[in-house]
Amino acid sequence: MARTTTMTVRISGELSEFVASNVSETGSYENVSEYVRDLIRRDKERVENEAFEKLKAELQLAFSAPDSAFVRVTLEEVLARNRRE
Incomplete structure (x- = not known):
């Protein structure tokens, strides 16, 4: 079941x-809650897109590297390195 949180936000001016x-009635939203939820969804999407673009850039850089830049490692070496980090 989805978690619901009630928040109080004060804005002025x-x-x-x-x-x-x-x-x-003439605006895009029926109530403030609907508006805030939409803003949060859009911000979440923006953050996810930024993370994806960063990952994509890192992968493009890695895949464009010459074969001589790569080092062969065993599965055990990768697992041991990841355990240390």
């Missing part, structure tokens, strides 16, 4: 007005 303009 320009931010409050901005939220109010997005949460109304």
Whole structure:
């Protein structure tokens, strides 16, 4: 079952007005909770995309390296190294 958390957030001034303009009969959202959930989902997606792009860049760099840059290791050596780290 999904965990539910209740949060209280205080905003004022320009931010409050901005939220109010997005949460109304003419706005994009029916209520503040829906708006905040959408913002969190978008931020989560952004973070995941950034992580993916970083991984992709690292893999592209590794795969573009010449064969002479690679060192043969055994499975046991890899496992031992990972246990130390």
